[in-house]
Amino acid sequence: MTENASGILPGTVRVRVAPSPTGDPHVGTAYMALFNLAFARNVGGRFLLRIEDTDRARFREDSEQQLYDMLHWLGLQWDEGPDIGGPCEPYRQSERLETYRPFVEQLIEQGNAYRCWCTPERLTQMREAQQKAKRPTGYDRLCYGKTAEQRATLPGFSEIPVVRMLVPKDAPIRFTDLIRGEVNAPMPDDQVILKADGFPTYHLAVVVDDHLMGITHVVRGEEWISSTPKHLLLYRWLGLDEPVFAHMPLLRNTDKSKISKRKNPAARLTWFAEQGYLPQALINFLALLGYPPIITTDDEGVVTEREMMTFEEFAERFDWSKVSSAGPIFDLKKLDWLNGTYIRELDRETFIDAIIPFCVRDEVFAEAPQGADREKLAAIAELIQTRLVLLSEAPGYVRPFFTAAxxxxxxxxxxxxxxxxxxxxxxxxxxxxxxxxxxxxxxxxxxxxxxxxxxxxxxxxxxxxxxxxxxxxxxxxxxxxxxxxxxxxxxxxxxxxxxxxxx
CATH class of the missing domain: 1.10.10.350 (Arc Repressor Mutant, subunit A)
Structure with missing residues (x-):
């Protein structure tokens, strides 16, 4: 095999996780990264990290570094990304703006897209009228086929246009999914693909970037199923090879609602580190949310189910046919059990090193104990290691030993x-x-x-x-x-x- 112009070997599986830096990293990002990485490692492929920062209104400057820190904490290492480079640089969408413009112009020239000068106020009024009339909401194509001068004579005109897809009535609504088989998706409307600020929307940028970065399999959450027909249209209009799609089930609260940072602190990836979960426990837990435990049968035919698994074990046995399509319940009791079990399996020195940051954070002592104090902490650790579910519980046990009478x-x-x-x-x-x-x-x-x-x-x-x-x-x-x-x-x-x- 020979490399192409981007240095990508033909036939190599390439997957990616592409979070938006709009706040604290979501646990769903780790969930998607885990399954992408396990698949890549199973088949000898490549795992990319791409930062999709085109949503400038919600952009948060510290979010990207938080994401790096948390994925590194979990041990989920990417092969290419903004921080380490790679053959498809740059890996931040905000640094790729000129990359998207030729594709937009091609779509306009082909008649697959058009400019829209409607103001946000006019679009709001349009949607309200559609809802009042109990009609499906969607753009009414007021701007389609008009020049800027023609459109300027009508109400709700903005001098800086956006660009919209021209979605035909026979747009594809069926596609094959690795996890779900044949999927029916809703008919898309004339989606905006280039915003007035010159930034592409997700729908255009994701298609262009996945193509240029050689992504062979798009593994993402099921909330993107409804957008897949839009993406398929763009692939076909632009003459690009379509990737294989796999839509993972959404993580859900115990009431079956989608887990979100607004309603559940456990949706924040940083929360798990703050609470004292071990990364190996969280990785194990996330794997079990979408994948069965390890099943073994001994020589006498006795079947044993083992829920504890390392990332290496998960990746080695990874098979898309075993990934569940049902929305998993984010049961913290199961995670607590796993975490307590992993804590008990730590060797003593590793356990001591793991609890020290929490004791420093909670001001049990100002810095890591040395000498006799380290020996005292080792003696305490022997008493408390089997009692902890979370590392953050350690200060409560340790504090009395380091407090004057x-x-x-x-x-x-x-x-x-x-x-x-x-x-x-x-x-x-x-x-x-x-x-x-x-x-x-x-x-x-x-x-x-x-x-x-x-x-x-x-x-x-x-x-x-x-x-x-x-x-x-x-x-x-x-x-x-x-x-x-x-x-x-x-x-x-x-x-x-x-x-x-x-x-």
Whole structure:
């Protein structure tokens, strides 16, 4: 095989994800990127990142960098893009404006497009009239076949025109989809393809860019099904090869509504990093939203279903025939389960490094602990790793160990559990612990049980509640006796005495 002028090998599968930098990255972008990348890796293809920034009214300058950061966080690496270049540069639509003009002129010359001078106000009135008359909404072609001078004599004239497609009555409304088979789509109207500001609309730019960048498979959300006939018309009018289409099902809330950033914070991709989800858990979860678990059968015919999978496993077994067309429910309980499982599988040092940023963010300590403090954090990590669902839960467990006794606040729910006799329990505990020579978990537990459970004849829950409140300041804490060993004798006795003296 030989490369073409753009350096693209013929027959190479090329896919892309093309987000708009109009706000915080949407989790749907990661969902689409994951399936595009898995397919590309499965067949030895190329995965492109293109920035579709023609919507200047909603453009946000920091959005593009956020997108890079979050996709890198997830480990979804592209082969070509604005930040790394490639044979089809530039990869930002705003830098490709002159690329689109010849295609627009070709469409106009062929009679497939025309200029429209209608003002926004006139278009609004037109739509309102159509709705009032209960007619389908769509452009009424007032400008079609007219020159600027002819149109200027009519109401609602704007000197700077847009360009519209001239959609025939026999426009294609059927196409074949990799996931859905034969699809019927609604008849399009005369869509604007070039705006008054000189920027192309999505519909023209996506067709031109996908062609020039050699995109062989367009994998996108099902909300674009209704636009596909417009794109097919443009491909055919311009004499371009049509790509294969695959429309992924939309991610949905538990009420079946489309997941959106306005209604659900989990629609923001940054939210998952902020909450303390591991990238491998989120990748696994997104894969399961559109793809079945790994099914294996042993020598005895026993079938096992495994939901946990790496990206490499997902890509290796990727098959479009297995991608579901049903809208998946974005069930955070499933993601929480996966995340907790992945957290428990981290080696200890990786786990420590993972929770430190959250502890710094929540001001448990000012910077990453070193030396003895790192050793203390390692001991704490051993107690809490199996308890976490989210990494953001770690500061609540770690904070009491890095807070001076005088600064430790007893949480309201912990104080509310203190019953009559709590002071007596604390006094007995102090007396039992003071003579303990070797400060180990076993010796601490043995001394407390002898003095409080046996000596005061109390049930463990009643006996340990005031001790836990004094030591940790919270109602739910890491294992009590292990925590006391980490804190040390002097700190533990000081905390016990401080709470006792307030009762």
């Amino acid at each position: 005088a600064d430790l606040q007893i949480a309201d729910d912990a104080r509310a559990q203190l019953k009559d006799g709590a002071a007596e329990v604390l006094t007995a505990t102090i007396a039992a612990l003071e003579p303990v020579d070797e400060w180990t978990t076993e010796n601490i537990e043995s001394a407390i049980r002898a003095a409080v459970i046996d000596g005061l004849e109390l049930k463990p829950k009643v006996a340990f509640t005031p001790i836990r409140s004094a030591v940790s300041g919270v109602r739910i804490s890491p294992p009590l006796f292990e925590s006391m060993e980490i804190l040390g004798r002097d700190e533990t006795l000081t905390r016990l005495a401080l709470l006792r003296d307030t009762l």
